[in-house]
Amino acid sequence: MKILVCVKQVPDMESRFQVQAGGTAIEEADLAFRVNEYDEFAIEEAVRLKEKLGEGSELTVLSLGPQRVAEAIKKALAMGCDQGIHILDTASRDPYQVASLIYQAVKDQDFEVIFTGMQSQDLGYAQTGLLLAELLGIEAVTTVVSFCQEGDGFLVQRELEGGQRMNLKLQAPALFTCQLGLNQPRYPTLPNIMKAKKKKITQLEAASLAPPAARSQTTSLRPPAKKGQAKFLEGDLGAMADQLVAELKAKSLI
Amino acid sequence: MKALVIAESREGQPLENYLEGLSYAKALGAEAALFLVGAAEALPAFAGTLFLAEVAKHLEYNPKGHKALILSAVEQFGADLVIFAHSSYGWDLAPRVAQGLEAAQLSEVVELAEGKPFLPAYNAKLRRQVETSGKLVVTLQGGAFAPLKAGGSPQVTALDTDRQSQVEFLGFEAAAAKELDLTKSEIIVSAGRGVGKAERVQLVRDLAAAIHGDLGASRPVVDAGWVEHSHQVGTTGQSVTPKLYIACGISGAIQHLAGMKGSDFIVAINKDKEAPIGEVADLFCVADLTQFLPILTDKLQG
Numbered sequence: 001m002k003i004l005v006c007v008k009q010v011p012d013m014e015s016r017f018q019v020q021a022g023g024t025a026i027e028e029a030d031l032a033f034r035v036n037e038y039d040e041f042a043i044e045e046a047v048r049l050k051e052k053l054g055e056g057s058e059l060t061v062l063s064l065g066p067q068r069v070a071e072a073i074k075k076a077l078a079m080g081c082d083q084g085i086h087i088l089d090t091a092s093r094d095p096y097q098v099a100s101l102i103y104q105a106v107k108d109q110d111f112e113v114i115f116t117g118m119q120s121q122d123l124g125y126a127q128t129g130l131l132l133a134e135l136l137g138i139e140a141v142t143t144v145v146s147f148c149q150e151g152d153g154f155l156v157q158r159e160l161e162g163g164q165r166m167n168l169k170l171q172a173p174a175l176f177t178c179q180l181g182l183n184q185p186r187y188p189t190l191p192n193i194m195k196a197k198k199k200k201i202t203q204l205e206a207a208s209l210a211p212p213a214a215r216s217q218t219t220s221l222r223p224p225a226k227k228g229q230a231k232f233l234e235g236d237l238g239a240m241a242d243q244l245v246a247e248l249k250a251k252s253l254i
Numbered sequence: 255m256k257a258l259v260i261a262e263s264r265e266g267q268p269l270e271n272y273l274e275g276l277s278y279a280k281a282l283g284a285e286a287a288l289f290l291v292g293a294a295e296a297l298p299a300f301a302g303t304l305f306l307a308e309v310a311k312h313l314e315y316n317p318k319g320h321k322a323l324i325l326s327a328v329e330q331f332g333a334d335l336v337i338f339a340h341s342s343y344g345w346d347l348a349p350r351v352a353q354g355l356e357a358a359q360l361s362e363v364v365e366l367a368e369g370k371p372f373l374p375a376y377n378a379k380l381r382r383q384v385e386t387s388g389k390l391v392v393t394l395q396g397g398a399f400a401p402l403k404a405g406g407s408p409q410v411t412a413l414d415t416d417r418q419s420q421v422e423f424l425g426f427e428a429a430a431a432k433e434l435d436l437t438k439s440e441i442i443v444s445a446g447r448g449v450g451k452a453e454r455v456q457l458v459r460d461l462a463a464a465i466h467g468d469l470g471a472s473r474p475v476v477d478a479g480w481v482e483h484s485h486q487v488g489t490t491g492q493s494v495t496p497k498l499y500i501a502c503g504i505s506g507a508i509q510h511l512a513g514m515k516g517s518d519f520i521v522a523i524n525k526d527k528e529a530p531i532g533e534v535a536d537l538f539c540v541a542d543l544t545q546f547l548p549i550l551t552d553k554l555q556g
């Protein structure tokens with residue numbers, strides 16, 4: 001079985017985000033990048049499926065972005081993917097363009113199972129996986145919190161509000177968007193990191209994949225108008241604790 | 255402008271979130287119609303056109319069928335805009351519908367300023383404005399738009415299709431039984447990923463014990479198995495409204511905020527001063543919790 005997992009590299013959400021002079025993108029220079037959290041669950045599930053199927057199954061990881069996203073691909077290779085595809089792209093793209101580029105790169109490869117994260121942590125579109133499935137004309141299940149391959153089919157649970165779930169059964173080919181908590185993503189071990197260095201990463205230029213026109217364009221990026229009324233306590237921890245206790249007592253909360 | 259608002263039903267009951275969709279349409283001055291896959295016996299209150307497809311045939315989960323039905327409603331109504339809730343139903347269908355219309359989709363709209371939609375970015379630390387042309391599909395962040403008052407009864411236009419997902423819908427499974435009902439708690443002290451490891455949840459438990467509160471948690475702490483699911487606060491956990499909510503090492507993602515922002519008094523303990531929990535907090539202690547919590551607990555016990 002041919003399996004594909006699509007991953008995005010995102011900045012660490014604990015960073016301070018500064019908007020570039022143009023006002024539509026963030027300054028990347030001081031940011032640390034990592035694999036989108038949701039995609040880590042996708043990688044883990046893909047690796048588990050490959051391991052379960054054993055001989056004859058092959059797992060490819062794909063990422064789109066500038067040179068730095070090679071790190072995300074390497075992490076996925078170290079977690080157990082067999083090979084990588086890097087769509088090299090420095091432009092800022094909307095989800096439709098991203099899905100179209102991925103589609104162009106994989107459409108002739110007959111992947112039977114595709115995993116993606118349910119959304120990215122940075123922009124949170126929750127669109128790319130579904131758009132890719134639409135372009136490929138295959139079934140897609142979103143927000144997967146339980147995945148089980150059985151015979152030639154899959155039994156999956158998708159998560160709803162309040163933690164309720166929906167039980168679904170379907171056949172390949174299909175795409176699954178993975179939700180937090182689907183599994184416990186493994187940490188790449190040192191030997192596997194070394195092994196991953198020998199795995200092949202195919203580079204494709206986005207321009208050679210004929211990206212379509214964007215359907216949407218970011219026109220401004222700014223901090224939200226401060227609605228908050230929080231009083232900030234900083235500095236000496238003992239004094240801070242005293243102040244907090246005093247405030248809570250004054251309000252009869254404790 | 256004409257807006258088609260997508261209503262939802264869950265296990266036979268219509269949900270109320272279409273009222274937020276109607277509010278969004280109204281803010282844009284759009285003429286609105288509703289769409290629902292539901293039952294004629296349980297219609298949403300609305301004085302206008304309702305495009306209705308029978309849930310008995312089309313099921314509550316059948317994305318290909320629902321997509322085809324929505325596309326046909328868009329065409330019959332002449333909609334320029336399709337409005338979903340950013341819910342498990344909405345985020346699953348919206349991209350499929352957008353692709354069917356070759357339209358742009360804006361996910362999780364949180365604000366309209368001068369008629370322009372804004373979206374959260376970077377865990378709500380920034381807001382983004384996005385331009386589109388032609389037809390548009392949006393999903394709305396829950397709670398971002400004040401619901402219109404429900405009223406009236408709809409004129410029904412029946413819809414049907416033979417399209418169907420090749421996915422067998424085997425039914426619902428209830429969330430794990432809650433051993434702990436946090437909805438009645440007066441004081442909740444919650445642990446977030448900032449606690450760093452399972453053993454350190456104890457610091458949060460100790461603080462909770464010192465002020466006779468209950469332990470809450472954010473999702474990653476539950477997913478990692480450090481705390482039981484019955485402690486989870488948020489859209490996929492419990493919605494709580496205690497007198498005092500103390501969030502320790504919780505960034506304040508919208509799905510967490512949705513479950514606790516109704517608390518009377520909110521204290522955040524976080525080392526990142528810009529964490530979005532600051533938007534709902536009354537007091538924000540900028541501190542490393544591993545150092546701060548023992549000091550605080552000590553003073554409360556003393």
Ligand SMILES: Cc1cc2nc3c(=O)[nH]c(=O)nc-3n(C[C@H](O)[C@H](O)[C@H](O)COP(=O)(O)OP(=O)(O)OC[C@H]3O[C@@H](n4cnc5c(N)ncnc54)[C@H](O)[C@@H]3O)c2cc1C
Nearest residue numbers: 446447448472473488489490503504505509525526542543
């Ligand atoms: C459909 C859906 C449903 C979801 N449902 C829920 C839900 O019900 N409940 C929920 O909580 N989440 C839910 N989530 C996940 C949510 O989006 C966030 O991922 C999650 O809330 C983040 O949890 P956190 O704040 O604990 O972790 P993070 O976002 O990683 O934040 C950790 C915080 O800890 C701080 N920190 C780190 N170290 C320290 C330290 N030593 N001292 C002090 N502070 C420190 C950091 O500054 C940061 O702000 C859902 C997501 C989706 C997509």
